Amino acid sequence: MKSIYLNQFENEESMLKEFGIDKSVLDGYKVLLASYGQEYYDGYAFVLLKRKQTKELVTVYASHCSCYGLEGQFELEESSLELLNKLYAEDHYYAFRECRKELGEILIRLSKKK
Numbered sequence: 777m778k779s780i781y782l783n784q785f786e787n788e789e790s791m792l793k794e795f796g797i798d799k800s801v802l803d804g805y806k807v808l809l810a811s812y813g814q815e816y817y818d819g820y821a822f823v824l825l826k827r828k829q830t831k832e833l834v835t836v837y838a839s840h841c842s843c844y845g846l847e848g849q850f851e852l853e854e855s856s857l858e859l860l861n862k863l864y865a866e867d868h869y870y871a872f873r874e875c876r877k878e879l880g881e882i883l884i885r886l887s888k889k890k
Contacts, residue, residue, distance in 0.1 A: 817842030
């Protein structure tokens with residue numbers, strides 16, 4: 777599965793730059809989806825990763841107001857296909873808005889691999 781970068785995240789390098797992190801932070805992970813949308817002065821980011829060894833899913837949620845950016849917010853959270861499907865169905869995460877279609881397609885592909 778090819779990594780998908782959307783909106784202000786043009787590629788891995790732009791994602792790393794926006795979060796202010798080094799590439800080594802991604803060692804052992806595969807980025808499945810990364811999206812960073814900005815509206816007026818606010819920004820919301822969502823990153824879905826998979827651990828290469830165990831295939832477990834991990835997410836990063838970040839947001840900011842006009843005063844700051846995404847720096848210091850790259851915090852990995854354990855996730856699961858079940859949890860992501862539930863959150864997707866409830867449609868209450870603002871961060872998903874910018875990547876809803878792509879996230880849905882990834883969740884379908886991951887469900888088929890189970």
